Every structure is written in C-alpha cells, then in structure tokens.
Amino acid sequence: MVAPVGQLYLRLLREVTPWRNSLLHCEITAPSHFLQALRKLPLRAFSTNARKVHTAPARTIFRLRPLRLLFVTGGGYAGYRQYEKYKEQELEKLGLEIPPKLAGYWEVALYKSVPTRLLSRAWGRLNQVELPHWLRGPVYSLYIWTFGVNMKEAAVEDLHHYRNLSEFFRRKLKPQARPVCGLHSVISPSDGKILNFGQVKNCEVEQVKGVTYSLESFLGPRTSAGDLPFSPDTSCSSFKNQLVTREGNELYHCVIYLAPGDYHCFHSPTDWTVSHRRHFPGSLMSVNPGMARWIKELFCHNERVVLTGDWKHGFFSLTAVGATNVGSIRIYFDRDLHTNSPEYSKGSYNDFSFVTHANKEGIPMRKGEHLGEFNLGSTIVLIFEAPKDFDFKLKAGQKIRFGEALGSL
Helix, strand or coil: CCHHHHHHHHHHHHHHHHHHHHHHHHHHHHHHHHHHHHHCCCCEEEEECCCCEEEEEEEEEECCCCHHHHHHHHHHHHHHHHHHHEEEEEHHHHHCCCCCCCCCCCHHHHHCCCCCHHHHHHHHHHHHCCCHHHHHHHHHHHHHHHHHHHHHHHHCCHHCCCCCCCHCCCCCCCHHHHHHHHCCCCECCEEEEEEEEEEEEEEEEEEEEEEEEEEEHCCCCCCCCCCCCCCCCHHHHHHHHHHHHCCCEEEEEEEECCCCCCCCCEEEECCEEEEEEEEEEEECCCCCHHHHHCCHHHHHHEEEEEEEEEECCEEEEEEEEEEECCCCEEEEECCCCCCCCCCCCEEEEEECCHHHHCCCEEEEEECCEEEEEECCEEEEEEEEEECCCCEEECCCCEECCCEEEECCC
16 A cells, blocks of 8 residues: 555656746746846837826836935935034033044045135136125125124125125224234234144144144245255254244144134234245145044145244244135235146145345234235134243134234243
8 A cells, every 4th residue: 555655656746846846947037037028128108098108128227327326425424424523512512522533544535536626716706706786785694694794893884885705705894893912922813713722742733632733744844944944854853943943932833713704814913024935735625623623634735825934932933724715815915926726736835935135034014914814714823932931811612803812921
C-alpha cells in the first residue's frame, strides 16, 4: 500500500514542479518587463468621459530633475540651519554657553563659489537708478519698517529728497544726533553691535567668542619697513612685536558689526595719522554675527580696506570689511581706491602710501572726523597698541552708536 502511495506522490510532484517554476519566473520577470514596456510607450493623449488626459513615457517619471533637486536639498539645508539657530537661541535664553559649530571646508568652498562680487556690482548699479518721485515714499518706508531705521536723526527727513537707494543708504545725520565723547581716548567709529574686543593673544584675533582669525592673514604679509610701519619677519610673535612699537604696550582689537538699518558712514575713532592703505579684493560673504560664528577667518576671506598709521600710543589701524551687496567701500581722502572692481582678482592685494616727499607724515585725522562709508551694513575692525592699563568700556553684544566711548586709559 505504501509503494502505490509513494508512486502517486512522485507523479503528482513531477506535474506540479513545472507550474511552480513558471510562476516564480513570472513573479521575477514581470515587473522588469512591465517597466520596459512602459518606457517604450510614446507620449499620447486618450479621451475619457470627463476630460482629455495626457500620458508620458515612464522614462520621464524616473528622470532626475536637477533644478527641483537643488531646491529640495537647498531648502532642507536652510531649514536645518534655521532649526539649529532656534536651538542656540533657546539655550542662550537659559544662560548656557554654546560652543561654535564651524563650517566645513566644502561648505565654505560652496559659499565662496556663489558669484557674490558680480551680484554686489549689480546691486550697486541698481542703487544708482533714480526712483520716480511717487515710488520713493513706499520703497524707503518698507526699508525703514524692515530694518528699524530712525529717520528723525537724518539731516533730511523727507523721503522724497533721496533720488535713489544709494543716497538713502548714505544719508547724513543731524549734527546733534551723535555727540562725540571728549573724555575717552577712543570712540566708536560707527553705529553697530560689538561682536568682540580685548587683547590680541598669540597672533589670533577673535571675530566672535571662540572663533578666531590670523592677525597676519588679516593685515597681510609684511613688506619693507619703508612701505609699512612694520618690517619684514617670519614668525608670528615677531609680527606682533613689530606692531607693538613701545615697551610696556599691548595690542588690542575691537569688532563692530553694522546692520543694514544702521548709519552707514564711519568716522575717525581717535586722533591719529594714516600713513598707508592696503586693499584686499576678496570674497563678499555675509558678515552678520551668525556667519561670524560659523565661518572661521571670515574677515580674511572677504574684501577689505586696511588703513594703518600711528596715534599717541603707537600703532593704530582701522579696517573696513566688505560684505554681500557691500562691495563699495569708500574712503573720502583716497580717490584712487576702487573696491569690488573686475580688474582685481581674489587672493591679491595692492598697497598705497600716503607718505610722500611733500607729505612725510601722512593724512592727519581728528577724532570724530568723517572717514568713509559703506553702501550697506558691514564691519569695522580696530587693531591698535596701547598701554597695559587701557580699559574697554564695553560689553560683548551691546549696541553702540558713533561717538560713544570704546575705551580709555
């Protein structure tokens, strides 16, 4: 009885196996055959009772769209950055110190690849376009509302007086709007926010707390003693020692950020003599406090104009740092200076000496005297030597106005 049952089972198995293999083959190959058939379908329309519907080849379904991908990834990254910023703000409210998260090499390289110099030149030309009389009020009012501009301080409050955006950005103030402090030796050269200040240590300067840049990279390589107030050397300590010209003095720095709504002119912070100008035609990345916390040596990447000279305690320098849409930096007594110009390439620099045979000292500047202007907000960096008892009258993060005290002996 067992043998016939076994034979019957074997016969049944032989008959079922081909069907099972065929089914398995169909399950594996059907999707690929189906997709191949879809890809061969031409673009056509077919009619339904409701409306005409268009169908496309399957290959268009699977085709990558770079523009959409860019928007999706860029939007996702921007959202992630905003979320990180929100978390930092919440921790700051709790009084917790947040270690800076620096951008990686590829992030900085990607940002620098954006044609910010070209965009800034286009923005500069747009600023020069004369606005119709009827449009000036709405445009300037929107800017005032967005950035909190105080027009009561302007020498001319009538918005229709400013023919274009450039004139509005460079508006002058009423004489009594910014009294110059006479009790302290160094005053703020501009309106803005104090990002950092203090002594320069180990040839590193803090752009914000915990994020530094190289003093030598910022001021540039040294040349002969006849061109600059410091002589050539190789070591970092020697570079700093060459700046500190008097025994017992220290090197100090102060960083002031000018927001778009701030007064855009800058003035002489003390009584001093400007002997040299060095122009670095670099990038034009944003210099707002968030970027200063994110990109190391941000000020060394960007275009800047370094003015160096002497005051009563030795070396003194003021550097105007450019930013996105702020390619135009103007120094009133320097007509040869042309910033964000296509004729200059990144990574280079050009020098100009104000010391001549006719003028052996340079350009004398009085405290509070008009020195220059930006087309929009940017950054001013002061680096100077002073006695060890020099005392800053500041707090990091505080708002300050031109003419108020920075520090004194």
